[in-house]
Amino acid sequence: MFRSLRNTDCEQVAVNINGNLFQVPAGSSVWAALALAKDTITRMAPVSEQPRSAYCAMGVCFECLVEIDGQPNRQACLTQVSAGMHIVKQNIVQSSQAEVAMYQPLCEGNSKGKTHD
Amino acid sequence: MTNSMQALSEHAVTSFDIAIIGAGPAGMMAAITASATGAKIVVLNDKPSVGGQIYRNVDRSPLVDSSVLGKDYLAGADLVAQFNQCIDAENNNVQIFNNANVWHIGDDGELLFSYNGQSNSVQAKQVIVATGAMERPFPIPGWHLPGVMSAGSAQVMLKSDALVTDDAVFVGSGPLLYLIVAQYLRLGVTVKALIDTTPKTNYVNAMSKALNALAQPSMLIKGVGLLNEIRRSGTPVYRFVSELKITESAQKADSIQFICKGEQVTLNSDQFFLHQGVIPNLNATRALGIQHHWNQQQLCWQPTLDQWGCSDVEHISVAGDSSGIVGADGARLMGHVAALNCLSKLALVSQTERNNQAVDSLRQLALLNRFRTFIDRLYQPQAAHRIPRDEATVVCRCEEQNVQQLKYEFDRGAKGPNELKSMSRCGMGPCQGRMCGTTVSELLADWREEPVGDVGYYRLRSPMRLLSLVELSKFNTLSAPPPEVVQIHTGSQQ
Numbered sequence: 001m002f003r004s005l006r007n008t009d010c011e012q013v014a015v016n017i018n019g020n021l022f023q024v025p026a027g028s029s030v031w032a033a034l035a036l037a038k039d040t041i042t043r044m045a046p047v048s049e050q051p052r053s054a055y056c057a058m059g060v061c062f063e064c065l066v067e068i069d070g071q072p073n074r075q076a077c078l079t080q081v082s083a084g085m086h087i088v089k090q091n092i093v094q095s096s097q098a099e100v101a102m103y104q105p106l107c108e109g110n111s112k113g114k115t116h117d
Numbered sequence: 118m119t120n121s122m123q124a125l126s127e128h129a130v131t132s133f134d135i136a137i138i139g140a141g142p143a144g145m146m147a148a149i150t151a152s153a154t155g156a157k158i159v160v161l162n163d164k165p166s167v168g169g170q171i172y173r174n175v176d177r178s179p180l181v182d183s184s185v186l187g188k189d190y191l192a193g194a195d196l197v198a199q200f201n202q203c204i205d206a207e208n209n210n211v212q213i214f215n216n217a218n219v220w221h222i223g224d225d226g227e228l229l230f231s232y233n234g235q236s237n238s239v240q241a242k243q244v245i246v247a248t249g250a251m252e253r254p255f256p257i258p259g260w261h262l263p264g265v266m267s268a269g270s271a272q273v274m275l276k277s278d279a280l281v282t283d284d285a286v287f288v289g290s291g292p293l294l295y296l297i298v299a300q301y302l303r304l305g306v307t308v309k310a311l312i313d314t315t316p317k318t319n320y321v322n323a324m325s326k327a328l329n330a331l332a333q334p335s336m337l338i339k340g341v342g343l344l345n346e347i348r349r350s351g352t353p354v355y356r357f358v359s360e361l362k363i364t365e366s367a368q369k370a371d372s373i374q375f376i377c378k379g380e381q382v383t384l385n386s387d388q389f390f391l392h393q394g395v396i397p398n399l400n401a402t403r404a405l406g407i408q409h410h411w412n413q414q415q416l417c418w419q420p421t422l423d424q425w426g427c428s429d430v431e432h433i434s435v436a437g438d439s440s441g442i443v444g445a446d447g448a449r450l451m452g453h454v455a456a457l458n459c460l461s462k463l464a465l466v467s468q469t470e471r472n473n474q475a476v477d478s479l480r481q482l483a484l485l486n487r488f489r490t491f492i493d494r495l496y497q498p499q500a501a502h503r504i505p506r507d508e509a510t511v512v513c514r515c516e517e518q519n520v521q522q523l524k525y526e527f528d529r530g531a532k533g534p535n536e537l538k539s540m541s542r543c544g545m546g547p548c549q550g551r552m553c554g555t556t557v558s559e560l561l562a563d564w565r566e567e568p569v570g571d572v573g574y575y576r577l578r579s580p581m582r583l584l585s586l587v588e589l590s591k592f593n594t595l596s597a598p599p600p601e602v603v604q605i606h607t608g609s610q611q
Contacts, residue, residue, distance in 0.1 A: 001387070005304060006179045006279040025179070025278070027165075032278035041263060046546075047517040051368050053263035055514070055552075057270035058170060059163065060251045060398070062515065062547040062583075073547065073583050077273075078216075080165055 002035035013083040030076035030087055031057055031064050042066050042076055043090035066090050133159045133212075135459050136228050136241030138219050138401060141169020142193070142445045143437025144247035145200040146452030147459075152203040152211045154465040159239055160213040161230055167213070168197055169249050170273065171445045176201075179279040185303040186276065187296065189339075189445070196449065221579035222246075222405050226432055229592075231584065236592040243432050243459040246402055247452060250395035250438035253417070254552050255289065255502060259363025260391060261511040264370035268392030272297045281306045282388045286373055288361065289392035290315040291496040295343040297390070302350045309386050310353040312375065314393065316499050317357050323495035330491035332484055355382065359501065363389060393498035397439045400549060403577040407433055411570035414493050415442055416503065417555060418574055424479065425458035426451055434459060442493075447485045450478040504559050512560070513553040515546020523557070527564055534558060534575045547583055550575045 004025070011026040017037045024033040031054050034040055041051040042064045054064035057077045064076035067088040076087070135151050137144045140162035148160050160167075168175050172193030175183075184191065203211045214232055221229040226241050252267045259265065268287060274280035275297070286309045287298050294311075301308050323330075330337050348354060358375045365371055372385045396417035403409065407428040408421040419441040426434045436455040437448030454475045461471040505512065508521035518541050523531075531537040534544070534557050543557060544550035550557075554575055562569040 002274070002280050002282045004279050005181070005281055007181060010179075028278050032274065032280055035274070035278075035280055045261075045517055046515075051263055052261070052514075054266060055261075055270065056252065056267050057273045058251075060548065060551050062551075065547060071585065073585075075583070078163065 001038060002040075004036060013081055013085075015081050015083075015085045015087060017087045018089055024081055026081070028081050029057075030066065030068065030074070030079045030081055030085070033081050033087065034064075034066075034076060039089075041089055044093050046093045049093045049095070131159075131238075132240045132242075133157045134241070134463055134465070135159075135243045135245060135456070136161065136226075136239060137245045137247060138222075138228075139169065139247035139249055139437070139439070140164070140167035140200070140213065140215075141171060141247060141249045141437060141448060142196060143249075143439075143448040143452035143455075144169070144245070145196055146449045147245050147247060147436055147456040148211055148213075148452075149196075149199055149203055150453050150456035151460055152206065154460055155208060155210055156460060156463065156465055158211045159241065160211065161217040161219050161228065161239075162213060162215050163218050165215055167200060167215070168193060169448075170269065172197060173273060173276040178276070180275075180304075186300055190276075193445070218582045219401065220582045220584055222401060222433075224405070224430055224433075229579075231582065231588065234588060236584070236588055241432075242463060243434065245426075245452075245455050245459065246405075246433065246435045246439055247437045247448070248398045248401050248439040249448075250442060251398040251551065252392060253394050253396045253498060253503070254556055255391040255393050256505045256510050256512055256556050257361045257363065257391075257502060258505075258507050258510050259365060259370060261514050261517075262363060262365050262370040263368070264387050265363055265389045265391065268294045268297050268390040269395075271390045272300070275300060283307045284309045284386055285388040285390055286310050286312065286384055286386045287390045287392070288312040288314065288373065289502075290498060291392060291394045292340055292343070292492070293395070294390075294392040295340070295347060297392075298352070299343045299346045302347065302352065308350075308352045310355060310384055311347060312358055312361075312373070312384075313354060313356045314358055314361070314499060314502060315356070315496060319495050319497055322497070323491055326491040326494055329487040333488040336488055358382075361502070362507075393502055394496055395438065395442055396555060397441060398551075399439065400551060400577060400581050402428070402433075402435055402439065403574065404579050404581050405430065405433060407435075409574065411558075411568070412441060413569075414490065416497065416559075417442070418558070424454075425475075426455035427458060432462075443482070443485065443489070447482060447489075450482045450485070453478045454482070503556065504563050505556070512556050513541075513543040513546065513550075515548050515552070516542040516544075518543040518553075520560070523560065524564070527561065532561065532565060534561065534573060537561065538575055544575050549577060549581070 012023040013026045022037045040053045045052050055061040059078045065073050066076045068074040134156040135158045137160045175193040176197050218231040228239050252269045355377045358377045360376045362374045363370050374383045402420045409418050410421050412419050420435045426436045434455045436451040457471045457475050460466045505520050510520050526540040531540045538544045562572045
């Protein structure tokens with residue numbers, strides 16, 4: 001179990017990790033926030049669908065891929081926390097189905113098809 | 118800092134004399150050296166602050182007393198201060214982008230990098246790659262489980278976030294492993310055990326290079342001192358172990374089993390840190406397509422360079438640990454030498470001046486390299502921990518390919534790394550082979566009974582980092598016409 005040796009009087013920010021609110025030191029990496037929250041499973045392995053967690057904590061292994069503010073495949077160790085950030089364990093695996101609602105049918109005219117900015 | 122605030126506008130193309138990738142000791146020293154001539158320099162650093170892994174947060178430690186991290190770490194503060202002076206200098210010739218992820222280096226000197234969720238392009242006449250080292254993968258049964266991390270990660274967490282964990286088991290070999298254990302003990306963090314995997318034969322082999330080690334007595338004393346510090350603390354130390362295996366319970370690492378002095382030992386813990394030395398971080402130079410070779414002394418791939426760190430592509434140099442493991446001091450010296458050579462190619466210093474200014478650094482580098490022959494032999498990782506025999510051991514963590522699956526594809530004809538990749542997906546995941554590439558080269562060499570150098574490595578391509586399609590779609594300068602054409606057609610731009 002990880003613990004922090006940092007001064008407790010340092011500036012804190014609130015982040016949401018898998019639906020729970022935590023106060024973590026400003027400037028922490030997302031991975032450090034997960035470690036302090038004792039919620040260290042970052043993603044599911046895409047083939048075996050087993051839980052995985054960070055290995056290198058320095059941007060090399062890509063094991064700590066999480067969803068941050070709705071965007072998947074973010075490296076928790078290379079991303080710094082910001083106030084109000086939503087961090088969610090990444091559940092995308094081989095058998096995942098894309099959410100059909102995300103896609104607008106292209107044949108329904110250009111105005112509707114252009115959803116990205 | 119003001120320079121990095123001056124963010125490149127979307128799609129901007131900016132020209133520099135020298136682009137430096139990485140801000141560890143090599144990158145910082147290269148920038149310091151080159152800035153003295155007024156050369157226009159850009160430093161692209163993928164970390165939030167400068168210092169690399171070795172001097173991470175040296176000027177902003179979250180620890181109450183960072184002296185526990187040791188003198189070598191604190192010594193980095195001078196270099197960081199010197200570098201920051203260059204950034205703040207009035208002539209404004211050095212720009213730094215922190216949190217800038219380079220994802221493409223073109224052989225025309227174009228660099229593409231992600232910054233604040235946007236891709237940007239810069240053009241450089243000379244490029245110095247100083248992307249440092251990564252820890253050598255440690256493919257033993259169970260190394261992929263949650264609760265197993267690298268020892269380097271323990272140090273990164275300590276330096277950047279003052280994070281520690283009690284009762285962890287440290288496993289492996291090499292100075293970095295002993296250093297982090299000593300740092301934990303100095304901070305009053307309990308360590309369950311140190312399992313030293315250095316084989317007995319290494320001590321014998323290293324003796325033949327002992328004279329080289331005596332050339333650097335202070336470094337020799339440092340290493341011995343760390344081990345003594347650990348022993349005096351009463352931390353259990355297991356030496357000359359074999360048959361390492363991490364077992365799981367409830368999908369997390371739960372214990373480590375091994376044989377020591379002929380007896381089976383089991384240690385329970387919820388955190389294991391593995392380490393067996395470092396290897397060059399080569400995804401940038403591999404994607405660039407410069408020449409590489411297998412270094413049998415360090416058992417790793419490295420770019421093929423001249424004494425100035427220059428590759429077979431004239432405007433690409435590599436300095437520091439990404440050129441072959443040289444350590445922090447060696448990296449600083451190489452950064453100096455590589456920058457001088459770039460300046461000479463840019464005609465900002467004469468060749469004579471380059472030679473005169475580099476002579477000291479080159480001499481010190483030669484001394485350090487002699488010492489390294491001793492260290493490399495002493496801490497050479499065992500074959501059993503580099504070339505896994507156990508069939509269920511995961512080799513490619515991203516695509517979850519184990520030894521048995523790879524051997525099956527090898528027997529079906531996948532004799533080289535690229536064929537193996539196509540047939541098994543090994544090396545095709547988000548880490549782009551960083552965690553399996555070296556293991557795959559050595560495994561194939563073993564199965565083929567041929568030298569690793571003949572087996573080769575994956576053919577890597579840009580982008581070198583994960584890039585969202587949204588970011589890529591916003592970026593449209595890839596096929597932009599050269600600057601002079603842009604001028605003529607200014608009206609049609611945007």
